[in-house]
Amino acid sequence: MMRMMSCCKRGAPSSCFTFTVLLLLFCHIAIITGQKSDSALTLVENTEAGGDEEEEVTVDEEEEEGDLEVVKPTEEWQTLKPGQAVPAGSHVRLNLQTGQREVRLGEEQTKYWTQEHREQEENQFSFSPEELKQAMKKIKEDLNTGRKDSEQQDSVASKFRPLDELKKDMAQLEMLMETDVQIMKRLLEQFNSSNSTTEQRLSVLLELEYLVHQVDNAQTLCSMGGLQLILQGLNSSDFRLQESSAFVLGSALASNPVVQVKAVESGALQTLLTTLVTAEPLHVKKKVLFAIAALLRHFPYAQRHFLSHGGLQVLSVLFKADRGGILRTRIVTMLYDMISEKELISQAGLDSVLDASHDERVRQYSKVSLQGELLEKGWCGLVPQLLESIEHDYREKALRALVAMSPVCLDQYRSDSNLLGVLISLRDQYEEMVQSEMILGEENSYFSEIVELIDALRVKMKQ
Numbered sequence: 001m002m003r004m005m006s007c008c009k010r011g012a013p014s015s016c017f018t019f020t021v022l023l024l025l026f027c028h029i030a031i032i033t034g035q036k037s038d039s040a041l042t043l044v045e046n047t048e049a050g051g052d053e054e055e056e057v058t059v060d061e062e063e064e065e066g067d068l069e070v071v072k073p074t075e076e077w078q079t080l081k082p083g084q085a086v087p088a089g090s091h092v093r094l095n096l097q098t099g100q101r102e103v104r105l106g107e108e109q110t111k112y113w114t115q116e117h118r119e120q121e122e123n124q125f126s127f128s129p130e131e132l133k134q135a136m137k138k139i140k141e142d143l144n145t146g147r148k149d150s151e152q153q154d155s156v157a158s159k160f161r162p163l164d165e166l167k168k169d170m171a172q173l174e175m176l177m178e179t180d181v182q183i184m185k186r187l188l189e190q191f192n193s194s195n196s197t198t199e200q201r202l203s204v205l206l207e208l209e210y211l212v213h214q215v216d217n218a219q220t221l222c223s224m225g226g227l228q229l230i231l232q233g234l235n236s237s238d239f240r241l242q243e244s245s246a247f248v249l250g251s252a253l254a255s256n257p258v259v260q261v262k263a264v265e266s267g268a269l270q271t272l273l274t275t276l277v278t279a280e281p282l283h284v285k286k287k288v289l290f291a292i293a294a295l296l297r298h299f300p301y302a303q304r305h306f307l308s309h310g311g312l313q314v315l316s317v318l319f320k321a322d323r324g325g326i327l328r329t330r331i332v333t334m335l336y337d338m339i340s341e342k343e344l345i346s347q348a349g350l351d352s353v354l355d356a357s358h359d360e361r362v363r364q365y366s367k368v369s370l371q372g373e374l375l376e377k378g379w380c381g382l383v384p385q386l387l388e389s390i391e392h393d394y395r396e397k398a399l400r401a402l403v404a405m406s407p408v409c410l411d412q413y414r415s416d417s418n419l420l421g422v423l424i425s426l427r428d429q430y431e432e433m434v435q436s437e438m439i440l441g442e443e444n445s446y447f448s449e450i451v452e453l454i455d456a457l458r459v460k461m462k463q
Contacts, residue, residue, distance in 0.1 A: 077102040180217050184208065188226050198238055205233065205244035209251050218252035222262045227252075231268060234275050234288075242275060243284045250291035260299050269295060269305055273314050285318070285327060293334045300364035303338060307370065312377045319382055325389045329397050332383055336401040338370055343404075371408040380409035384419050387426065392450070395426065399453040406460045413461050420461065427454045 071080060073090045080101040086092060089106040178186070190196055191204040208226070212218040221227065230252075233245030249268065252259050263269070272295070276288045292311075296303050306312075315331050322328050342365045348358065374380065383405065386398035406413065413419055433447040 071103060073103050073105045075105055077104045180211055180214070181220055184211060184217065184221055184226065185224060188221075188224060188229060191229055198241065201233070202240055202244055205230075205241070205248050209244070209248045212248060212252040213254075215256050218256050219258050221252060222259055227259075227262060227266050227268070231266065231271050234271050239279065239281050239284050242279055243281070243287045246272070246275070246284070246287035246291045250287065250294045253291065253294035255297075257299070260295055260302060263295055264299075264302050264305060269302060269311075270309060273309060273311060276318065277314055282324075282327070286330065289327065289330045289334070293330070293337070296334070296338060298341060300342075300361065300368050303368045303370065304364075307368065307373050312373050312379070316377055316379070316382065325386065325391060325394050328386050328389075329391075329394045332386055332397050332401045335370075335374070335379070335383075336397070336404050338368075339401075339404040341365070342368065342370065371405065374405060375408045380405060380412040381416070384413075384416065384422070387419075387422050392446070396446075396450055396453070399450065399457060403453060403457050403460070406457065410460060410463075413457075420458075423454050423458055427451060427458075430454070 069081075069084045071078070071084050071086055073086060077093070079098075080086070080092070080103050086103045090103050091106050092101055092103045094100075095102055187204045187207055191201050196204075208221070208230075212221055227249075230245045230249050233241045234249070236242055236245070249263070249272075253263060269292075272288055272292050276285060276292070279285055279288065292306075296306055315335075319328050319331050345358075345362055345365050383398055383401050386394055389395060389398075402409070402413070430447045430451045434445060434451060437445045437447065
């Protein structure tokens, strides 16, 4: 202010007047806008010839918007209305001719807001009438779909009872999870009830057969008296009860020494042999043979009782009566297993020093004169009959049994001219099968094993 007054005293009244007016206007603008913005303003004098006197200011900081309406600047000057604010970086001027403020884009904004950017921004928010129609149509479809889904859920929910209601019903029923012991106890009571029908007893046996596959369950069943009830089922006149009882007994005996001992002590072996002789249906005999094999397996004490109670004689009658071969195969397989067990126990004692339990097993097996009984009961002539079967599995089982029985049956093998002819014929047949498999790239086939069994038996017969 003092410098301006000094200029006026030096004799420049025109310039002094102009600056005075501009300074007053600037102060007036600062008073008005200073209440709404802290932005720094720059005053620029317009020196363009013929132009209206005007002032231009640059906004360097963003104005406080508050409730003000923010104007979007363009490259052209546009008038600012009272109460409007501008973005940071915009150019603002006071048109001295009109007395109104005007704004346009600043230099940095002008560089960025090119024509391409403006078109992209405009296109970003512009939609054609067809696009608007499709959008409205999709909104309606979504609303209809949501309404249908809600109706469908309500329809499905109406078909089921609420979870809370089900929980209350379960609590009222006081349903408890039964253990296997409780289940078996309930089943035995139902089986032993005089009011139970044959169908109900069959259902009980079916459930018991599933349970006794577990070693502990089978032992518990015996301690609960279930073994006696099963033996009663074997003595039943209904062949369905006989079959199911034998199936349960065989499953309980399998690989379970405790149950094997209790079964022998309960007279199960005699009952099984009796049922094997008296039962007529083939499927009953199959299940009874299954139970006998499970009782004798790895149990020399039971094997000795089996021989002493005429078990081989019963099997001999059954073998001769069977023409289909299925019972013959089961019988021969059982005999082969008994022979192999004794041989394996004896060989194990020669190979290494074992504990006292092994010595006891050797002692028990030594009391089982199985091969002598086989020779005496005519099995050396019975087993070769199974070679006449057309089933490869039956032949293979017979050949294995013949090789195992050879120590006591060689003399009869050599005197049986029919046996030697059958072996030669079978070897030629299986040798052709082996050659066919080798052409196909198969080695160590099932048929080659049969050929090896035939050769091993022929070698023993020539010795």
